[in-house]
Amino acid sequence: MLTSDLIKPRLRIQGSSLLVEMVNEQNPALQQIARDIIALFHQHKGQTWAAWEEALHAYEGASLDYILIRGLAKVLADAATFTPIPTLLPPTTLRERVFAHGPVFSKPDMFHRKTREDVLQVVARESGLTPPELDEMLFADRHATYLLTDTGPDWTPSGLLARYNLELARGALYWASHITIEVSSNYKDLWKYIKLFKLMFWAEPKPEGGYRIDLDGPISPFVTSTLRYGRQLAAFLPALLLCEHWQMFASVFPPQGQGEKLYHLDHTSMLQSHFKNSGLFDSRLEADFAAEFEEKFGNTRGHWRMLRESDVLLLGDTVMVPDFLLVDTQDERRRILIELVGFWHPNYLRRKVEKVRAANCSHLLLLVYDGLKITAEAFEGVSSEVIFFKQKPVLKEVMETVEAMAERIYGPRQKPEPAPKTTKQKKPRKRKIVDISEHIQQRPDKKLRKVAEAPARYGDTE
Amino acid sequence: MNASVYFQGGTLVLHQSQDIDNINAKDGTDDTWEVPAPFQFIKGRWRCEAYHYPSVREWMRQRDIRNNVARWQQLKLELHDSRELHDYQVKALTAWKEADGRGSIVLPTGAGKTLVATHAIQHVNASTVVLVPTMSLLYQWYALLTNAFQTEIGVYYGGEKRVLPLTVTTYHSAGDLIAGYGNTFKLFICDEVHHLPARTWGEAALMSPAPYRLGLTATYPEEYEQVGSRWRLDELIGPIVYRQGLETLVGKQLAEYRTQRMRVELNAEERAEYEAAHEIYMGYVRERNLPKKHGPGWLRELMRLSTKDARARRAWLARRQMLTLLESCQGKFTALEALLREHSGERILIFTESNAVAYKIAQQHLVPVISHETGMAERKHILDAFQAGNYSVIVTSKVLNEGVDVPEAKVAIVLGGGASKREYLQRLGRILRKKEPLQALLVELIVRNSIEEGKAQRRHATREKS
Numbered sequence: 001m002l003t004s005d006l007i008k009p010r011l012r013i014q015g016s017s018l019l020v021e022m023v024n025e026q027n028p029a030l031q032q033i034a035r036d037i038i039a040l041f042h043q044h045k046g047q048t049w050a051a052w053e054e055a056l057h058a059y060e061g062a063s064l065d066y067i068l069i070r071g072l073a074k075v076l077a078d079a080a081t082f083t084p085i086p087t088l089l090p091p092t093t094l095r096e097r098v099f100a101h102g103p104v105f106s107k108p109d110m111f112h113r114k115t116r117e118d119v120l121q122v123v124a125r126e127s128g129l130t131p132p133e134l135d136e137m138l139f140a141d142r143h144a145t146y147l148l149t150d151t152g153p154d155w156t157p158s159g160l161l162a163r164y165n166l167e168l169a170r171g172a173l174y175w176a177s178h179i180t181i182e183v184s185s186n187y188k189d190l191w192k193y194i195k196l197f198k199l200m201f202w203a204e205p206k207p208e209g210g211y212r213i214d215l216d217g218p219i220s221p222f223v224t225s226t227l228r229y230g231r232q233l234a235a236f237l238p239a240l241l242l243c244e245h246w247q248m249f250a251s252v253f254p255p256q257g258q259g260e261k262l263y264h265l266d267h268t269s270m271l272q273s274h275f276k277n278s279g280l281f282d283s284r285l286e287a288d289f290a291a292e293f294e295e296k297f298g299n300t301r302g303h304w305r306m307l308r309e310s311d312v313l314l315l316g317d318t319v320m321v322p323d324f325l326l327v328d329t330q331d332e333r334r335r336i337l338i339e340l341v342g343f344w345h346p347n348y349l350r351r352k353v354e355k356v357r358a359a360n361c362s363h364l365l366l367l368v369y370d371g372l373k374i375t376a377e378a379f380e381g382v383s384s385e386v387i388f389f390k391q392k393p394v395l396k397e398v399m400e401t402v403e404a405m406a407e408r409i410y411g412p413r414q415k416p417e418p419a420p421k422t423t424k425q426k427k428p429r430k431r432k433i434v435d436i437s438e439h440i441q442q443r444p445d446k447k448l449r450k451v452a453e454a455p456a457r458y459g460d461t462e
Numbered sequence: 463m464n465a466s467v468y469f470q471g472g473t474l475v476l477h478q479s480q481d482i483d484n485i486n487a488k489d490g491t492d493d494t495w496e497v498p499a500p501f502q503f504i505k506g507r508w509r510c511e512a513y514h515y516p517s518v519r520e521w522m523r524q525r526d527i528r529n530n531v532a533r534w535q536q537l538k539l540e541l542h543d544s545r546e547l548h549d550y551q552v553k554a555l556t557a558w559k560e561a562d563g564r565g566s567i568v569l570p571t572g573a574g575k576t577l578v579a580t581h582a583i584q585h586v587n588a589s590t591v592v593l594v595p596t597m598s599l600l601y602q603w604y605a606l607l608t609n610a611f612q613t614e615i616g617v618y619y620g621g622e623k624r625v626l627p628l629t630v631t632t633y634h635s636a637g638d639l640i641a642g643y644g645n646t647f648k649l650f651i652c653d654e655v656h657h658l659p660a661r662t663w664g665e666a667a668l669m670s671p672a673p674y675r676l677g678l679t680a681t682y683p684e685e686y687e688q689v690g691s692r693w694r695l696d697e698l699i700g701p702i703v704y705r706q707g708l709e710t711l712v713g714k715q716l717a718e719y720r721t722q723r724m725r726v727e728l729n730a731e732e733r734a735e736y737e738a739a740h741e742i743y744m745g746y747v748r749e750r751n752l753p754k755k756h757g758p759g760w761l762r763e764l765m766r767l768s769t770k771d772a773r774a775r776r777a778w779l780a781r782r783q784m785l786t787l788l789e790s791c792q793g794k795f796t797a798l799e800a801l802l803r804e805h806s807g808e809r810i811l812i813f814t815e816s817n818a819v820a821y822k823i824a825q826q827h828l829v830p831v832i833s834h835e836t837g838m839a840e841r842k843h844i845l846d847a848f849q850a851g852n853y854s855v856i857v858t859s860k861v862l863n864e865g866v867d868v869p870e871a872k873v874a875i876v877l878g879g880g881a882s883k884r885e886y887l888q889r890l891g892r893i894l895r896k897k898e899p900l901q902a903l904l905v906e907l908i909v910r911n912s913i914e915e916g917k918a919q920r921r922h923a924t925r926e927k928s
Binding site: 098099100105116135139198202218219221223226 | 470471472473502504505509510511637641662665668669692769770771772775776779799802803821825826827828829830835837839840843852853854855
């Protein structure tokens with residue numbers, strides 16, 4: 001990420017809003033600068049950091065574009081690798097040996113009979129080096145002497161400018177106290193990164209679907225407008241860009257002063273994420289289960305449609321996102337959630353049972369691996385259905401249970417009637433805080449789920 | 463009902479694992495339960511800042527609430543320091559203990575505050591974190607604690623993050639450390655505690671549950687100085703438990719010193735380059751009449767203009783070029799060599815403005831260098847070896863600036879320095895802080911007929927006035 005001195009000059013204040021002055025990625029003049037810097041960088045492959053810095057400095061000259069130039073260079077350097085030259089002995093050891101003889105001078109005197117050359121000669125010999133090698137290795141642990149060994153991705157001029165713009169948007173968040181985001185699809189990775197950057201969130205379903213999520217950190221409620229989490233919010237931003245539809249409102253306190261400003265971004269911005277979308281399934285078990293379902297019951301072979309991680313159960317300060325949602329294609333009110341409880345650590349399982357209890361959710365079906373030494377007792381009194389399996393869930397049995405559950409909860413199936421659209425929209429439940437930071441240790445990347453258009457419902461189904 | 467309180471990122475959170483249906487999700491109230499202030503119901507849970515820990519501990523005990531906060535360790539530290547405490551140090555320590563191990567001790571610079579602190583650590587004998595304002599102090603505490611307790615000391619700052627039962631951190635990094643590890647430290651020490659109420663730095667004290675707290679400073683902020691601050695020191699650390707003024711201690715410890723300015727010449731080539739740069743710089747300044755229009759802050763104005771005006775930018779760069787030239791001109795290196803020969807065998811500190819010059823001197827004369835890049839172990843090695851007399855010279859760029867004990871340096875040579883009075887006095891103070899009354903010498907190298915002459919004058923003027 002860029003240093004704040006490279007961000008600050010790009011911030012503009014307009015009334016109560018904060019704007020970030022981005023660059024036009026298609027501007028030929030700027031592309032030329034980007035092209036020059038990329039070329040310069042590549043020319044310095046195998047050379048030292050100091051040499052690269054010096055060349056960049058020379059290129060910059062008295063140009064007024066120095067903020068851009070340094071910013072592009074920072075993006076390049078951050079994505080590249082500089083490595084120290086290998087030394088047999090650690091440079092600190094070499095220095096100790098050499099400095100034991102200092103101070104020395106080029107010409108000897110009464111008190112300094114050894115010259116610099118003499119000392120280098122002596123120490124080089126005892127260290128198995130030549131004097132010039134010793135001279136070079138003396139400070140080989142300084143970053144300035146590191147060699148550019150890998151120039152990183154193949155940047156195009158416009159690609160570099162685009163990434164620079166993203167870094168500017170991130171930079172504005174260095175001074176953010178909290179952000180509110182609105183998202184309405186594809187959050188799987190969002191959850192992952194919220195957890196990864198140890199942010200706290202407060203999610204609220206929106207009537208029209210999707211969620212409004214406030215992001216800040218634990219101390220935020222007690223320290224008005226703390227900027228403690230600015231770096232984490234900035235690091236998080238690219239994750240938001242992975243969503244299709246999103247908005248962000250950030251409360252920013254720009255370093256120029258003038259108090260709190262609003263920084264707004266949404267999916268119409270041209271910003272591109274460099275984070276990767278993660279895969280669809282978290283485990284082999286889930287993938288196989290989904291594949292088998294598609295094969296046997298998919299398309300027109302049954303009346304259930306399978307959705308992946310698309311309903312969220314908001315549970316106090318935690319969240320549960322069952323792996324699958326089955327929706328009756330002829331009556332979308334009929335929904336059964338399925339959660340696969342595979343081979344996990346006992347602690348994870350204990351929490352899982354606690355969650356299932358808290359969810360108190362009768363349209364949830366649990367498929368539990370039998371080898372977990374979890375007895376049926378553990379699930380006693382749970383509103384959800386439980387099926388134990390040995391190697392993999394038996395799909396036939398699962399679907400029979402699903403049918404039985406649906407009939408019990410929603411009544412007998414009827415001939416399809418075109419349901420009025422409004423019935424799909426449920427009243428949002430009470431505001432709930434979802435603090436997923438607690439779950440990071442449990443399953444690093446398991447509980448990152450997709451939230452459905454329909455708001456969560458639980459405990460009210462009977 | 464099963465309840466516990468745990469530590470989360472600098473807060474205490476009450477976890478109730480009873481049937482959540484009994485709790486009103488809006489305000490968290492529950493008929494069978496009363497949660498005391500300072501807890502507030504926020505984001506679905508009862509929460510408060512971690513520094514309230516000592517005050518809610520009793521309630522937790524009464525209600526049989528599981529304590530998942532305290533994760534600190536009792537240690538078996540032994541103090542390997544034979545220095546006897548002075549009377550005032552004993553009094554300070556006693557006062558702090560009597561105040562239940564909470565509060566600040568105010569002693570003048572050089573009066574041995576850190577020695578009091580090591581005894582406080584020994585007294586609590588549990589995992590401790592020390593907060594300091596500068597990197598140099600971080601290294602100093604690292605060395606001090608390593609020697610005092612003969613054990614490995616953790617450090618946590620931008621360059622290195624290793625958390626151990628005794629850990630030193632900077633105010634800058636303390637927030638992150640405390641957010642992650644706050645509940646592993648029972649004793650929370652703030653050196654130069656007057657820095658703590660600063661806007662973000664105070665958060666660390668707020669986020670720590672440590673029941674024992676010790677603040678150290680020579681300059682405790684006055685009441686009126688705390689008015690605009692976010693936090694009050696006595697809230698964060700506790701009251702002043704002991705205070706001893708300067709007048710009773712000064713006298714014996716300060717050695718005599720003299721300063722000496724040495725003027726050097728630029729060679730013909732350097733002079734030409736200097737004059738050319740000077741012309742670009744001053745030409746612009748004169749033309750825009752900056753000093754007259756903008757008063758003493760005109761340099762800031764030039765800096766501001768240099769971000770958007772091509773000529774101002776050239777003027778700004780010319781100024782930088784001049785400063786670089788003045789610091790690294792041949793005459794200074796020649797004079798430095800002469801001084802090193804002249805004071806051969808004496809302990810010498812060389813101060814440079816830039817890293818580049820510091821490393822150049824180190825390479826040229828094969829003397830140890832301390833910069834912000836120097837690892838902690840190596841810095842300790844260098845300072846120890848300097849003290850032991852194995853190294854007689856250290857070159858350093860800016861880093862040894864605040865309150866660091868460099869033992870018994872006889873000569874300080876300043877190659878280039880900022881005009882700031884504070885920095886100058888600290889450099890002076892360092893070579894003066896001595897155990898034996900030796901006459902110390904501070905040499906300033908100044909380029910004749912350059913802007914440096916004005917700078918040095920400015921320094922001396924402010925010193926005479928103060």
